[in-house]
Amino acid sequence: MPRKTTKRLDQLPDMPNVFTPREMAARGGLAHCFDAQRPLVLELGCGRGETTVDMAAADPDRNYLGVDIKGARVHRGASAALERGVRNVAFLYSVVEQVALLACGEPIEEIWIRFPDPFPKPSKANRRLTSPRYLELYRRILAPGGRVHFKTDSETLFGYTLEVLDQEKARIHSIDENLADVAGSPAPLAIQSSYECKWRAEGRTIHYVCFSLK
Numbered sequence: 544m545p546r547k548t549t550k551r552l553d554q555l556p557d558m559p560n561v562f563t564p565r566e567m568a569a570r571g572g573l574a575h576c577f578d579a580q581r582p583l584v585l586e587l588g589c590g591r592g593e594t595t596v597d598m599a600a601a602d603p604d605r606n607y608l609g610v611d612i613k614g615a616r617v618h619r620g621a622s623a624a625l626e627r628g629v630r631n632v633a634f635l636y637s638v639v640e641q642v643a644l645l646a647c648g649e650p651i652e653e654i655w656i657r658f659p660d661p662f663p664k665p666s667k668a669n670r671r672l673t674s675p676r677y678l679e680l681y682r683r684i685l686a687p688g689g690r691v692h693f694k695t696d697s698e699t700l701f702g703y704t705l706e707v708l709d710q711e712k713a714r715i716h717s718i719d720e721n722l723a724d725v726a727g728s729p730a731p732l733a734i735q736s737s738y739e740c741k742w743r744a745e746g747r748t749i750h751y752v753c754f755s756l757k
């Protein structure tokens with residue numbers, strides 16, 4: 544493991560805006576890791592947390608929680624939030640599945656999923672963050688009418704997701720098979736991670752769908 548990664552992992556337990564599932568449970572759940580109670584938005588598989596921090600900075604009236612299993616990436620997002628003084632953002636260093644146990648009945652207004660791993664092998668389909676088992680999790684924790692925003696550069700994953708949404712009778716609010724580059728706009732849809740910037744620079748098409756679950 545690179546030394547930088549080890550150092551970041553060693554520092555995680557001392558970061559005031561990073562929580563393990565156990566720490567979060569001790570505080571009373573997802574909604575209780577912030578300096579004030581506000582409506583909650585999740586970003587699942589947030590990676591380096593860049594977009595979680597940018598969304599939180601642009602929307603101070605809601606709390607944002609980034610979730611990722613890679614500690615060194617979570618460290619980057621959490622450090623950026625501390626440096627920028629963004630207080631309405633925190634990170635859960637864990638798998639997405641833990642979110643269901645920690646939601647404790649607090650309604651979640653929105654879920655963002657940007658550029659998740661496509662897991663192309665059919666044998667790994669249930670690890671895709673838009674597979675039916677994850678949609679069932681989102682259905683349980685979202686507030687009535689709460690929306691999921693999903694962005695990907697993978698045409699295969701996008702096609703798979705639309706099929707699952709059809710099977711699950713999800714309500715599609717917005718769909719864009721070739722999302723325009725509106726970087727620089729404060730709108731959450733325009734906020735881009737370094738992955739998205741890289742894929743756009745390579746000329747890849749970005750797909751987007753926004754849906755809710757009944």
Ligand SMILES: C[S@@+](CC[C@H](N)C(=O)[O-])C[C@H]1O[C@@H](n2cnc3c(N)ncnc32)[C@H](O)[C@@H]1O
Nearest residue numbers: 588589590611612613638639657658660736738
């Ligand atoms: C390709 S990266 C994209 C990161 C970020 N959303 C972005 O756009 O830059 C996918 C991320 O999802 C995380 N991930 C995948 N499955 C996960 C799971 N079940 N629980 C938590 N994190 C997960 C990975 O660790 C990785 O950081």
